[in-house]
Amino acid sequence: MNVQQRARERCQWLPDLEQASGPRYKALVELMAADIALGVLEPGARLPPQRLLADALGVTVGTITRAYREAERRGLVEARVGSGTRVRSQTDNRPHFHHLTRAGDDSIDLSLSIPIPTFRREQQLALSLQQIATQPQAINTALSYQPEQGCLDQRQQLCRWLETQGLALSPEELILTEGGQHADFLALQALIKPGEAVASAALTYPGMIAAARQLGLKHLGVGTDAEGIRPDLLERLCQQQRIRLLYLMPEYNNPTGHSMSEARRQAIVEVARRHDMLLLEDGVQFVPPQARGTPMHELAPERAMYIFSVSKLLAGGLRFGALRAPANLLPQLRAALRAQCWSSPALMGAVTCQWLTSGEADELLAWQWDEIRHRQALVRELLAPYEVSAHACGFHAWLRLPEGRRAAEFVQLADTQGVTLIAAEPFCVGSQPAPQAVRLCVTPPPTREALAEGLKRVRRLLDDEPPVPAPLL
Structure with missing residues (x-):
């Protein structure tokens, strides 16, 4: 034979x-x-x-x-x-966002990365709608077709507000989008051909994984350390094959919470320039000006794009964001957006810009950032001495489980204790093995007391001995 x-x-x-x-x-x-x-x-x-x-x-x-x-x-x-x-299983929905899989009424949800629930949002949105209703020009704009980049007045308003947040952007370099996920998809669809390679941290935002997969792109993960993507591993990957675009979250990675130092950002830019690689910075995980590093588009304006969204600031349902891009990339991006939806809805832009520029949003954000700082302090206090990484103003924390604990089983155990968590698998790029870790979102509970109770339940599970598998018969 x-x-x-x-x-x-x-x-x-x-x-x-x-x-x-x-x-x-x-x-x-x-x-x-x-x-x-x-x-x-x-x-x-x-x-x-x-x-x-x-x-x-x-x-x-x-x-x-x-x-x-x-x-x-x-x-x-x-x-x-x-x-x-x-x-693949027909019931496998990976990557799973959990945006619509909310916890039950009697459960504490620590799986969703959303703005902190508060009556202030409903009140401020209602006020913004009332103010728009008294502005004939805004109503006329909302009823009219707009250029692909979006209404110029709204881009100008957005830039003025972003400048107060420490981000200097020009209306001419912005494209208004239907949220951050739309900006992700738009950049990939317009600039990367099917079969070409893009890269990101080995653990990254599931929306990026989904977009790359949907568009037929080769998505490669890069190893990280406490500062995020390692430049030496990125350099090695670029030497092995052509990487057209690097997706990154310098302020704090979703899910690991790793933040890039200024030196690390500069090192990434140097690799990108050596290999003529585009940079796509996701700024949806927005932080206060004093907690923010230098944006990539300031370090490498000729190749770096920046994504902004109000999903974590005001409300995810608004579906309003923006993509900053160099002038040489704008024609391709405009053409792709025109083919998708012509332009982002002017009514949504009018309401959002009214909210941002009224001063109401600033008070809401000051409250939210202060609240998040206190909630992250609770995480550090209640989960010490376990291995947790997080940004002080971050919406989530990344908990590495003790040796011998498996994330999938831990998530199931937490569910029996009335806590909803999400494990590492949806964040894994390609065939990267999933670490035994879970993401803990600090923002879904309406109060600090509810968050503290959820964290205490998680702590009790961590302190307990892992269940012994039943013997095989």
Whole structure:
């Protein structure tokens, strides 16, 4: 019996490539998709190891590797270190935002990254709507088509408000968007071609993971330390292959809470310039001016973009944000936005800008940042001496579990104690193994007392001995 015959006997899935036309790897993916649809390959089924399948089919390992990667890009399979490549479960919704999966009425939700609930938001929104209703020009603007970049007056208003927050931006370099996630997707769709590579921290915002996957981009994770993305690992990755864009959150990474020093930001810019790489800074995790470092677009204005959103400041439901970009990139971005939605809704922009510039928003934000500082202090107090990283003004904290504890099981245990958490897996880029850690959002509870109670329940679970697995019979 030769090598191919032995390999064919050992393969749990063996597609027929004899009648296939075109590139072998593409034919293999199509056969895989067909067998998944027919139920031949069931959710969770493990595919043959790449070398084994290559021997069985008489093709190169590179052909199988390329097919598996394409299948993963299309969401057919999922590769995980230590468990091989498996058919993705039909109920697998990764990455899972949890934005709409709220905790039950009797549970304390620490999973959502949202503004702190307060009656002030409803009151201020109502007031802004009333003020807009008395402004004929604003109403006329809201009823009219606007240029792709958005209403110029609204861009000017937004820039004036951002300047009070320590961000110097020009209306000419801004594109108004329907929130930060829209800005993420817009930048990737307009500037990166399917199959090209983008990079981010190995643990990053699930919205970026979803956007890259939807657009057929190769998304690579970069190792980090306490200051975020490591320049040496980014340099090594750029030497191995062409990286078109780096997505990053310098103020504090979601989910790890790591913040970049000025030296680290400059080092990242130097790598980007050496390899002609675009930078996409996500500023949605907004912090006060005194807590903010130098934005990437000030360090590298020719290649850095910046995303702003009011989702964490005023309300996620407003869906209002902006994308700052260099002049040479604006034509491509405008064309992409025009094809998507023509322009962001002028009515939403009018209401949001009215709210921001009225002075009401400043009082709300001063209260919220002060409240978050107190809540982060509670995290440090109640979860000491466990390993927690967070920004003092951050919406969340990152808790690394003690040795022997598994995040998935910990999240389930917390749920039985009336606390909703989110584990690391939705934040993992590609086939990066998920660390045993959970994200704790400090903003969903309406009061500090409710947050403290949730943290105490988490602390009790941490202090308890992990459950002993039942013996196998």
